[in-house]
Amino acid sequence: MNTNSNSDSNCNSHEPLIDSALIGLNLTAEYHLSNCACCQGEREKTEQALQHFAALQREQASRPESFWEEQAKRIRAVRRFRKFNPSVAAVLAPAAMLLLVLALMLVPRRPAQPQVNAAQGPIVSDQDLLVAVEQAVNSGTPDALEPVALAVDVPETTSVIPTKRIAKEPASHEN
Amino acid sequence: MMDTALSTIAPGVNELTASDFDEIVRRHQRRIYRFVWMLLRDADEADNLTQECFLRAYQHLGSFRGESSLETWLLRIAANLVRDHARNRKRSFWKRLLGLEGEESESGGFASVELTPEQRVLVREEVQAVWRAASVLSEQQRAVFLLRFVEEMELSEIADVLSLSVGTVKSHLFRALQSVRSQLKDVS
Numbered sequence: 001m002n003t004n005s006n007s008d009s010n011c012n013s014h015e016p017l018i019d020s021a022l023i024g025l026n027l028t029a030e031y032h033l034s035n036c037a038c039c040q041g042e043r044e045k046t047e048q049a050l051q052h053f054a055a056l057q058r059e060q061a062s063r064p065e066s067f068w069e070e071q072a073k074r075i076r077a078v079r080r081f082r083k084f085n086p087s088v089a090a091v092l093a094p095a096a097m098l099l100l101v102l103a104l105m106l107v108p109r110r111p112a113q114p115q116v117n118a119a120q121g122p123i124v125s126d127q128d129l130l131v132a133v134e135q136a137v138n139s140g141t142p143d144a145l146e147p148v149a150l151a152v153d154v155p156e157t158t159s160v161i162p163t164k165r166i167a168k169e170p171a172s173h174e175n
Numbered sequence: 176m177m178d179t180a181l182s183t184i185a186p187g188v189n190e191l192t193a194s195d196f197d198e199i200v201r202r203h204q205r206r207i208y209r210f211v212w213m214l215l216r217d218a219d220e221a222d223n224l225t226q227e228c229f230l231r232a233y234q235h236l237g238s239f240r241g242e243s244s245l246e247t248w249l250l251r252i253a254a255n256l257v258r259d260h261a262r263n264r265k266r267s268f269w270k271r272l273l274g275l276e277g278e279e280s281e282s283g284g285f286a287s288v289e290l291t292p293e294q295r296v297l298v299r300e301e302v303q304a305v306w307r308a309a310s311v312l313s314e315q316q317r318a319v320f321l322l323r324f325v326e327e328m329e330l331s332e333i334a335d336v337l338s339l340s341v342g343t344v345k346s347h348l349f350r351a352l353q354s355v356r357s358q359l360k361d362v363s
Contacts, residue, residue, distance in 0.1 A: 019352040023323070023330070023345065046356055049301040054325040056302050061209040061221075071208075071222060072200050075229045079196070082230065 018043050022050075200229050203246055206326070207253050213321050214257045214314075224260060228253045243335050250336040254318065261314065300362045308354035312347075319344050320351040 018039050020029035033040050207228055212221035231252050232239075239248055290298060309317050315337065322333045323344075330348075334341045 015353075015356070016349070018356070019349050022352055023348050042356070046352070046359060049305055049355065049359055049362075050324045052298050053302050053305040054327075057213055057321070057325045058209065061212045063208070068201070068204055071204060071226065072197065075200050075226050076193075076197060078226065078230055079193075079233055082234075 014039050015042075018046070022046060196233055199232075199245065203249050204229070206246065207249055210250060210322070210326065211253050211257055213325060214318060215260070220260065224253065224256045228256055231256075243332075247332055247335050250322075251338070254336055257318075258314075297362070301359065304358035304362050305355055308351070308358040311354055312351055315339070316347040316351055319347040323348055 014032055014036065017029040017032045020026050021033050021043055033043055204225060208221055208225040211224045211228070212218065215221055215224070228249060232249055239245070243251075309320060312320060318337055319333055319339075322328045322336065323330070328336070330341050330344050333339070334344045337344070339347075
């Protein structure tokens with residue numbers, strides 16, 4: 001590669017040298033640029049743009065003095081807090097657990113609903129209660145042992161068929 | 176570049192007093208903030224991450240062995256925080272960049288520099304071209320580019336901050352400069 005070329009038409013072939021010079025990498029690049037007006041112009045143009053860019057970045061990132069003081073104050077405060085509270089989570093976790101348990105204990109529980117015996121159904125008056133007792137006596141079967149479906153389906157006025165008789169009645173096809 | 180604070184800290188990190196650390200914060204907060212801000216383009220996030228950077232540094236002072244300057248060590252912590260932040264939020268640099276371009280156009284920038292209106296337009300175009308070039312780079316390439324040309328850091332320092340080899344830093348810079356020169360060709 002001819003690094004001493006002054007010809008503008010050859011400049012493109014030396015682009016890596018311009019980059020090297022911009023990065024500040026090697027003397028070969030510097031030597032070429034000192035002898036090539038085109039590459040030197042390209043380098044200056046790029047350098048200028050980069051300088052403007054950097055200046056704008058610094059300007060945009062600059063903040064008033066009060067901002068830095070405030071930030072330093074905040075860092076100091078958080079640092080002290082963390083220093084005296086090495087593990088906030090370690091302290092807060094059991095406390096949160098305790099609060100949760102207390103909250104669960106303090107929440108009023110709903111009183112348990114008395115379970116209605118589906119077999120008997122709700123008894124609304126003394127008269128109904130007497131009829132129910134009479135049916136139970138007539139059937140000869142304690143309420144607790146009476147089949148649920150039978151007790152529910154049988155109307156109050158009809159008498160209950162004794163369970164034993166039904167069980168002993170032979171099926172017609174047996175004869 | 177040897178940091179003076181480093182020589183104070185290196186012999187006995189555990190002996191570091193609170194006021195010593197406050198001095199470290201005062202000395203380095205501007206650069207750390209600027210670095211984070213350049214990568215995130217978000218003032219609030221940059222503020223938060225700068226704060227977190229110093230808190231982590233304080234927490235892990237014991238792991239600082241003095242092999243690099245204190246500032247390089249702090250920048251490395253900041254770079255890691257930015258990387259984690261970007262991963263978590265999955266933010267698009269493109270969106271930030273578009274936001275920035277609007278911001279530049281409005282403010283014009285360069286408040287401290289005397290420029291003619293024509294020069295101002297040209298400078299704005301140049302800066303936008305550089306941003307366009309930066310936008311096509313990967314996050315790592317962009318970080319290398321910004322550390323070199325805005326923070327003016329040495330290649331070895333950049334490699335140290337970003338945990339890369341010097342060769343990788345060079346190749347990222349070549350890639351970045353190619354992109355910049357390509358974009359600048361369109362600017363008259």
